[in-house]
Amino acid sequence: MKIKHIFVFIGGVLFGFGLAISGMSKPEIVLSFLQLKDLGLLLLLGGSALVTALAINVVPKILKKPILGG
Amino acid sequence: MFPLGFFPYIIGGILIGAGVSLIFIVTGLHATQSSFFDTTLSFFSKRPYFLQKQYLDSRGWRITFALGIILGAMIYTMTLSAESFFTTSVEWWRLAIGGFLVGFGTRLSKGCTSGHGISGLASLSTSSLFAVLTFLTVGILSALVIQNLGVVP
Numbered sequence: 001m002k003i004k005h006i007f008v009f010i011g012g013v014l015f016g017f018g019l020a021i022s023g024m025s026k027p028e029i030v031l032s033f034l035q036l037k038d039l040g041l042l043l044l045l046g047g048s049a050l051v052t053a054l055a056i057n058v059v060p061k062i063l064k065k066p067i068l069g070g
Numbered sequence: 071m072f073p074l075g076f077f078p079y080i081i082g083g084i085l086i087g088a089g090v091s092l093i094f095i096v097t098g099l100h101a102t103q104s105s106f107f108d109t110t111l112s113f114f115s116k117r118p119y120f121l122q123k124q125y126l127d128s129r130g131w132r133i134t135f136a137l138g139i140i141l142g143a144m145i146y147t148m149t150l151s152a153e154s155f156f157t158t159s160v161e162w163w164r165l166a167i168g169g170f171l172v173g174f175g176t177r178l179s180k181g182c183t184s185g186h187g188i189s190g191l192a193s194l195s196t197s198s199l200f201a202v203l204t205f206l207t208v209g210i211l212s213a214l215v216i217q218n219l220g221v222v223p
Binding site for chain 1: 071072073074076078079080081082083084085086087088089090091092093094095096097098099101130131134135136137138139140141142143144145146147150151156158159160165183187188189191192193194202209210212213214217223
């Protein structure tokens with residue numbers, strides 16, 4: 001077990017928790033998006049892409065390389 | 071438009087983004103999901119396709135990531151969720167056919183909702199933008215056409 005895996009695991013837990021809060025573990029909610037009854041998936045996708053965009057595009061300007069060296 | 075409100079989606083999006091960001095900032099990895107299928111099959115298949123170095127190098131952390139996702143969803147269901155554990159009323163064969171098509175399609179397009187939709191868009195990738203526009207449009211059109219044919223889930 002490398003230290004990298006601990007952070008990957010914590011990130012996965014956050015991911016799964018967020019996915020469950022938004023109800024995307026239910027096929028019914030995904031379907032209600034595809035039938036345009038609930039556009040929440042766009043907020044979910046947009047929100048997560050926006051947060052990740054900051055991490056990918058802004059953080060490397062401050063940190064020269066990943067904390068664990070990459 | 072938003073019968074369940076904005077908050078579950080916005081909070082969920084921020085948490086998903088935080089998870090992917092944490093992994094990127096600490097390890098430099100792009101934590102995406104559907105490549106998990108390829109890399110995990112490398113444990114079972116001897117075909118050269120599955121034995122690519124990038125698959126062998128990433129198969130360990132991808133399993134760790136998938137296990138984390140399951141645990142995270144379980145923690146939410148056992149703590150904050152109003153309804154605890156649930157099952158879907160969608161029939162198993164529909165899930166199986168849908169799962170097959172999704173699996174095939176994500177491998178064909180080299181990414182899923184998470185790979186293209188989160189990491190890809192966040193990396194300002196044009197091909198990911200086209201992938202997202204394509205799968206959202208085709209998904210919505212298929213759902214609407216099938217609904218209008220009178221098929222009830």
